[in-house]
Amino acid sequence: MLTLQDIAITQWSQLTRSEQQATLARPEQSRSAQLKETVRNIIERIKLEGDVALLDYTRQFDCADIEQLVLDDAQKQALLAQVSDRAKAAIDKAYDNIRAFHVAQTPEDITLTTSPGVQCTLKYTALESVGLYIPGGSATLPSTALMLGVPAQIAGCKTRVLVTPPNKQGEMSPEVVYAAEKCGIETLVMCGGAQAVAALAYGTESVPKVDKVFGPGNAFVTEAKQQLSQNDSGISIDMPAGPSELLVLADDTANPRFVAADLLSQAEHGPDSQVILVTPSAAVASAVQAELVTQCNALPRIDIARQALASSRLIVTQSLAEAVAVTQRYAPEHLAVQTEDAAELSAQLTTAGSIFVGHYTPESGGDYATGTNHVLPTYGYAKNYSSLGLLDFYRRYTLQEVTREGLAELAESITTLADIEGLDAHKRAVTIRLEAQEGNS
Template identity: 45%
Template sequence: MQIIENPNKKSWSEILKRPTQTVDAIEATVNEIFTEVSQDGDSAIKKYTNKFDGVALASNIVTFIEIEAAVKEVPENLKNAIKQAKANIEVFHKAQKTAKLAIETTNGVDCWQEKRPIQKVGLYIPGGTAPLFSTVLMLAIPAQIAGCKEIILCSPPNKKGKLAPEILFAAQLCGVTKIIKVGGIQAIAGLTFGTQSIPKVYKIFGPGNQFVTVAKQLATKHGVAIDMPAGPSELLVVADETANAAYVASDLLSQAEHGVDSQVILVSTSKVLIDQVSEQVKKQLQALPRKIIAEKAIENSKLIYVEDDATALELIDEYGPEHYIICCKNEDLYVDNINNAGSVFIGDYTPESAGDYASGTNHTLPTNGFSKAYSGVNLDSFMKTMTFQKISKEGLLNIGETIELMAEAEGLQAHKNAVSIRLKDLK
């Protein structure tokens, strides 16, 4: 890991740059696949599944028999762990429900706000080197609580044409209505346009690599909403001399093992801690099964020394981390003053892994600095807020002239007339 001391503010943007390809380098491929899927449907899906996943599928729809077989493959202790995680995630997301908001803004003018579920949602679950069955919980549970009618799950098949049994177990546990063996750009395209086997959805959720991220962004041009631009995983830890170097190193490596394009950063006011963490990273790295992946991610990562807390906070806000761990004696300062972060983990005994799996918060979070403007997935992500109003005769008499004057000032005579014709009958 590169150690940087007291970087000049002018260099921050370069130092904090993510190790991702530019959109331009990816967009041509995404556009090509989107065009084919929109025109050729399932035949294009099969073509790209064969090309990218190395398997030719007779059918990409997961059957009930496949789900039953998969459930039997999952060890009981893991089933129990998934169920416990599910319970915690449900508790946290059910607590996010809000009541109808109603108010009389003036006599006779009633306005209220209610929420409705998004009827059709698509959940993208990454496969590849690490089938993320935990993401099934994070997306399907709030979708089910929200009341989404169609919950479509897409995930890339392995070389045998199967999905990980843990993914299928979690999916049936959490109310997924249809499971499809398709991944990458072609999955997002299928959910965007709809094919013979893949339903068209109204909103797409889920993390993925850079190609999936760009594909999701392109989906918005075709009228499909997305949760957020969520690309390769990232973590920033802020720690001082009171932190446990071994703990900090373990957190950095827990994100580094996600993928070669992941990024982890330590910001510290202690040079001694930085040296200790650097040594711990080297030591712990040797024991990791995904050592090669983590090593490449570590090459993109940095240990940054700053002289004071104020500078650290400013730098952290500039980065806008997906995951943000605070291991400092003055943790309240860092908690109270952070503006840009997807999810925050506080103290020595709150590893980022807890949020990834079982504490209850959602792990689908904005990356690439998008935490400056986006929230992580929550219950409201699967719902729409609708406003309603009902105006009585008294109410229209109270605000009618105001509407007339404003409409006339904007030159919209028909708007004014819609009120005037009613007022004429009431006076």
């Protein structure tokens, strides 16, 4: 049972500076020495033993005794046959919207003549190989398979490997397989946790080595991504991951039932989810508090939601402007703006992963089907990391082509800068060319 006492209402202006800081602080992340050591050992063993270790960890951590990591065609077909028409239609609709919004992000190369005879180009190229991590365990997450699989498909990454832990019966989720098929992912691997990320980073007999690993996960997955992105595997990762968050910015036009429903939809993700209401209206805060109690007690996942609400806040500010400032400072992963003129207000809000504008835009819309990506920066990283998009499946590099005349024109600048920086060979690479007889190349 959740009661009113479990959810405090905070008056922002009555807090000291350090209390304000504490109010917006994220729950501390456990990156303990023991976690680091466990993950380091898992990585080391996967690197040395490959599939043998991967199968062993899958038995140990996922309680699944499988003999074959990669799904073959027969397995895929058998799983696909289990997917209901209703599930297919839901995934198809989400796929279409996600695809449309990500296709619209297709980058274009840029070519410019910066000075006569000097042509510079910025080119985009799809990453050659990507690993897509789909969390498993109790839930099955076809939506995450779409969020990672669709942009990888549009970019045209040649090698796309999806990994996800099997259930205790040693099977992959049929809906995840259906989503993966839509995205044209050929290699589906039954493994999860730190061991799956390590397998993608180094490659094993069954799992192709990839250049970049995407996707959310638990503390082990996150730690493995962190370690592998700085070690000899040479992989890169999408972004640092933390528990999921929602901040609702509401004024007195907000419907407290909608606000409470949104806060709970975030709270049910996990006990470490953080949900925050910021509003200049004390009446809305009280009404949301009451609605949270009513609605929470009717939820199947009440235990998870209750724990999440314990570290959550209902903050009353003195003005809408102050509410905006608090929001910008918190930098939420998900930001719902439920105010009059929500679109106008949203233009002032820049530090968020994704913004849900207006009373009829629930966060769960973007989680699944509006078309935006649901892989977003958490834990305050919405200040300096981008939301996942098509561009994360490309890399940018440059070219320049200079004619003899173009080089002559740049020579004075290059050689002077080389002099200032004390780099004589840099200078000579220019002068040796200009001294050469034309055509002597």
